[in-house]
């Protein structure tokens with residue numbers, strides 16, 4: 001009896017801790033102003049594994065991070081005014097998010113979960129979105145989206 005209990009205890013322990021050890025937690029901050037930059041996310045690019053979580057941390061009500069483009073089968077998110085919100089990203093692919101209030105200033109970012117297999121579709125969406133949305137800082141995300149030198153191009157190469 002006692003041995004069974006001890007075995008059960010260790011099985012429970014394993015079940016409890018194994019997923020925690022795998023999934024990583026990340027943070028993206030909404031920043032108002034630093035040096036000559038204002039209204040941006042830090043980091044504006046994250047590469048994570050399926051099952052990882054990302055917490056959007058905003059200092060006050062003036063930021064409202066939300067998903068803009070997501071892989072098929074994933075779920076959209078919208079952070080309430082001034083709240084922090086954690087999303088768990090299980091679906092692989094490229095996610096585009098922005099700030100509801102400051103997307104016009106180029107306050108946006110990208111998360112890649114695992115394999116960026118939907119990159120072509122995401123890029124088409126981003127080009128249209130950028131032309132429609134960004135009035136300022138139009139080149140802010142070029143280091144991510146540039147077809148040759150961008151972080152997404154490198155991410156796609158690394159999984160091939």
Ligand SMILES: [Cu+2]
Pocket residue numbers: 030039062063064099100101102103107
């Ligand atoms: Cu904002």
